[in-house]
Amino acid sequence: MGFPYQSKGMLSQYRYRLGVLSTDPPLGQTGGRGASAPRGMVRFHGWLPCKFAQPNLPATMPFTTPFADRLNNVETSAIRELFKLLGKPGIISFAGGFPDSALFDVEGIREAANAALSNEPGAALQYGATEGYQPLREQIAAFLAAKGTSDVAPDQLIVTTGSQQALDLLGKTLISPGDKVIVEGPTFLATIQCFRLYGAELISAPIDGEGVQTDALEQLIAEHKPKFVYLIPTFGNPSGAMLSEERRRRVLEMAVKHNTLIVEDDPYGDLYFGAPPPPSLLALSAEVPGSRDLLVYCGSLSKVLSPGLRVGWMVGPTELLAKATMCKQFSDAHTSTFAQATAAHYLKAGRMPATLAKVRAVYAERATCMGNALRRELGDAIAFVQPQGGLFVWARLTGAGGKVADGAELARRAIENNVAFVPGAPFYAAHPDHATLRLSFATVGVEKIEEGVARLGAAL
Amino acid sequence: MGFPYQSKGMLSQYRYRLGVLSTDPPLGQTGGRGASAPRGMVRFHGWLPCKFAQPNLPATMPFTTPFADRLNNVETSAIRELFKLLGKPGIISFAGGFPDSALFDVEGIREAANAALSNEPGAALQYGATEGYQPLREQIAAFLAAKGTSDVAPDQLIVTTGSQQALDLLGKTLISPGDKVIVEGPTFLATIQCFRLYGAELISAPIDGEGVQTDALEQLIAEHKPKFVYLIPTFGNPSGAMLSEERRRRVLEMAVKHNTLIVEDDPYGDLYFGAPPPPSLLALSAEVPGSRDLLVYCGSLSKVLSPGLRVGWMVGPTELLAKATMCKQFSDAHTSTFAQATAAHYLKAGRMPATLAKVRAVYAERATCMGNALRRELGDAIAFVQPQGGLFVWARLTGAGGKVADGAELARRAIENNVAFVPGAPFYAAHPDHATLRLSFATVGVEKIEEGVARLGAAL
Numbered sequence: 001m002g003f004p005y006q007s008k009g010m011l012s013q014y015r016y017r018l019g020v021l022s023t024d025p026p027l028g029q030t031g032g033r034g035a036s037a038p039r040g041m042v043r044f045h046g047w048l049p050c051k052f053a054q055p056n057l058p059a060t061m062p063f064t065t066p067f068a069d070r071l072n073n074v075e076t077s078a079i080r081e082l083f084k085l086l087g088k089p090g091i092i093s094f095a096g097g098f099p100d101s102a103l104f105d106v107e108g109i110r111e112a113a114n115a116a117l118s119n120e121p122g123a124a125l126q127y128g129a130t131e132g133y134q135p136l137r138e139q140i141a142a143f144l145a146a147k148g149t150s151d152v153a154p155d156q157l158i159v160t161t162g163s164q165q166a167l168d169l170l171g172k173t174l175i176s177p178g179d180k181v182i183v184e185g186p187t188f189l190a191t192i193q194c195f196r197l198y199g200a201e202l203i204s205a206p207i208d209g210e211g212v213q214t215d216a217l218e219q220l221i222a223e224h225k226p227k228f229v230y231l232i233p234t235f236g237n238p239s240g241a242m243l244s245e246e247r248r249r250r251v252l253e254m255a256v257k258h259n260t261l262i263v264e265d266d267p268y269g270d271l272y273f274g275a276p277p278p279p280s281l282l283a284l285s286a287e288v289p290g291s292r293d294l295l296v297y298c299g300s301l302s303k304v305l306s307p308g309l310r311v312g313w314m315v316g317p318t319e320l321l322a323k324a325t326m327c328k329q330f331s332d333a334h335t336s337t338f339a340q341a342t343a344a345h346y347l348k349a350g351r352m353p354a355t356l357a358k359v360r361a362v363y364a365e366r367a368t369c370m371g372n373a374l375r376r377e378l379g380d381a382i383a384f385v386q387p388q389g390g391l392f393v394w395a396r397l398t399g400a401g402g403k404v405a406d407g408a409e410l411a412r413r414a415i416e417n418n419v420a421f422v423p424g425a426p427f428y429a430a431h432p433d434h435a436t437l438r439l440s441f442a443t444v445g446v447e448k449i450e451e452g453v454a455r456l457g458a459a460l
Numbered sequence: 461m462g463f464p465y466q467s468k469g470m471l472s473q474y475r476y477r478l479g480v481l482s483t484d485p486p487l488g489q490t491g492g493r494g495a496s497a498p499r500g501m502v503r504f505h506g507w508l509p510c511k512f513a514q515p516n517l518p519a520t521m522p523f524t525t526p527f528a529d530r531l532n533n534v535e536t537s538a539i540r541e542l543f544k545l546l547g548k549p550g551i552i553s554f555a556g557g558f559p560d561s562a563l564f565d566v567e568g569i570r571e572a573a574n575a576a577l578s579n580e581p582g583a584a585l586q587y588g589a590t591e592g593y594q595p596l597r598e599q600i601a602a603f604l605a606a607k608g609t610s611d612v613a614p615d616q617l618i619v620t621t622g623s624q625q626a627l628d629l630l631g632k633t634l635i636s637p638g639d640k641v642i643v644e645g646p647t648f649l650a651t652i653q654c655f656r657l658y659g660a661e662l663i664s665a666p667i668d669g670e671g672v673q674t675d676a677l678e679q680l681i682a683e684h685k686p687k688f689v690y691l692i693p694t695f696g697n698p699s700g701a702m703l704s705e706e707r708r709r710r711v712l713e714m715a716v717k718h719n720t721l722i723v724e725d726d727p728y729g730d731l732y733f734g735a736p737p738p739p740s741l742l743a744l745s746a747e748v749p750g751s752r753d754l755l756v757y758c759g760s761l762s763k764v765l766s767p768g769l770r771v772g773w774m775v776g777p778t779e780l781l782a783k784a785t786m787c788k789q790f791s792d793a794h795t796s797t798f799a800q801a802t803a804a805h806y807l808k809a810g811r812m813p814a815t816l817a818k819v820r821a822v823y824a825e826r827a828t829c830m831g832n833a834l835r836r837e838l839g840d841a842i843a844f845v846q847p848q849g850g851l852f853v854w855a856r857l858t859g860a861g862g863k864v865a866d867g868a869e870l871a872r873r874a875i876e877n878n879v880a881f882v883p884g885a886p887f888y889a890a891h892p893d894h895a896t897l898r899l900s901f902a903t904v905g906v907e908k909i910e911e912g913v914a915r916l917g918a919a920l
Contacts, residue, residue, distance in 0.1 A: 061753040063779040065687065065721045068658070069636040071783060101582035109585065110577045113798075117570045122561035125569065125766040161621055161770075161792040168791045172657070176529040194790035197632070198528070227525065261525045293521040306585040308797035310621075319523040323531060330654035331628045332621040336796045337768035338573075 132159025235390025695850025
């Protein structure tokens, strides 16, 4: 195979890491001193430095302690072979799933961090409450209020180490092995793997251009009686779809009707390009009696301010938050108080509206550019809904004109043409649509987008 | 009961939080804007603000979604009733389990954070590799080398969100429900609860003044064939004991003999007061063939620099680290890169030796003061080994002279005398010794220690 690792262990890691499609955050490294991947380079977790192959390391015995059974629930992916072909220089990458670091408000974050260390060094550096740093909880409540949810008190949310931890805590708190959870097909890959580690059986609900199909969803709820339903209603990863307001109301109504918990993951809702999206399920729940008690809302600063802070939050029923907080105590004690205090000062300083305006404008331009280029270069061989926010174009190959209709096959050809994206099939917990693909426009400038899509067209 | 919460959910939380003896990190809050607990005050997680009792919050429905079965494994504690009596002003507290925030090198951390934002803002604020920020892994490897373990390469450790997360990842990666894990009796409370959440059956190995009794440990290993053995060999919480070098070698030898994984948790090893402790198991494993392949080492900056950064690390066999990294990807994606880059710059700046010298000196003075005061005020009614490092005096009531011999009973009387400590029984996974108590000298100045111990003597 010519595989560059000697260690059986690392080979195993390689398989696993690729298995979860690590083009999304967190970024892999190539072994340089932690440098960010150069713009345009595709980085995967599996592409670790070859230090483990250094001849001067002592020979190690095979690790014979059996791993926990739950690890058997995480599958490796068929697309890993594809990723072995990646990594060559000069590639334009639409494969990432992260914001553009050039847009980070470094100065604002620096001021916030310094304010935290000046004003409350003890609190910013000491252990903190598991449920979160109270001033940050207050700022997050205010942030939610500014977005239309004014009835969430600071104590009705807990701070999590990124919204990924909110998902983990939901799994830990709610999922017993064999429990069913309904997710969108497609949905966020790390959600699939996260819930499967806790033994969940995932049921996939179909989506269309307006998000999850509520008739089908209600049927699945009635049939499977899931522990909960996980949705990314607004500009989701990977679909980029925006659930219509009508469907949002239906989701909340069916939650009450079927007494089913709904988890709304909303990392992208602030990244709209034109008119704001419909209210979040959280905001709308104020209008649907009983629905708030059956709703968990996960938010994050990762896509709008900085992923590196690892500051997310979870709003939910009091008893659930209490249990999640107990679980969090044994997961990481609490989220970094230094990061929390920094985030609190940042929000308090009032810089977020300008930051949001800036990132919205940049991503909107790139999304428009990519949509136009795709229509121009790929014509009727590709179908997609022009995203109204978020980081992604989710598309489907039509096969028109005898062109390639398989996402993985196009991905292979694209790499040969020095452009990369992620095929869509792995984003499905079940019944993958092999014609789909995900293209991120977030970290690529418009000229590179034009060039990359042209290469994609040539690969078709 | 006069209990100040209306919400059934919060009452439940209160029980749970007290159930895990939340005198240890993370600190609770009293609802002031996240202020640290005033020196001398006892704070518990359960003592949340009464905002949930505000009359203007909407009435909520009871939460009827069943929680995961694993939550049944976390027991509430019998001592929670005791803690309801705490919280009155003027108490001198030896109950905490955290470093003194007055000793934090705020200026050094500020410089490090600013250097991170100036030198590599993208890396410090963007998503990062799950296994850790490479410059920090290199600095941690250098830190370990300076302490006598020079053969751990940066790629042979992963960064964790505090060493609490290392414990969580070990549980997630290794423990299937019903698996046995041997811990010291007594051991760190959050370890007990963390492993139990993954379904572990904990076996308690006896300790004495020199740490875990190796003959008994070997017998337990042979009998129970545990998934792994968890030890805090150096100045452990709560025992403060220092495992002798001879016993350390025996532990490593029995690991090899029985092919049993050993987890060394070492957050306190740098906090020695006189001569340095024996080498860590990690360092010694270089001299015991085969033992390195059966050893996991967990370290942390929490007790020596700042808990709020939430920077810990785990050294271990390659295959185990690979699986733990995969699990971490779904736990929190990665540890805050902002905190990691800050820690990396702090270590690189070379300030750690001076910081360690400072905290060692302060804690040494307080430990000496407490030991002398205990001998003077409680005489032969108390027995303990004078700690040679760490944050704790672990003591046993002898009942001499007809004095109180029950730790919980003394704790009740002590609170009436305005001094607090933690009874020792809850630190046992099994077979508690009810005569034991844990006293922390870390956050109390010497005058208050004298006064507090005098109150304790009067309560006896």
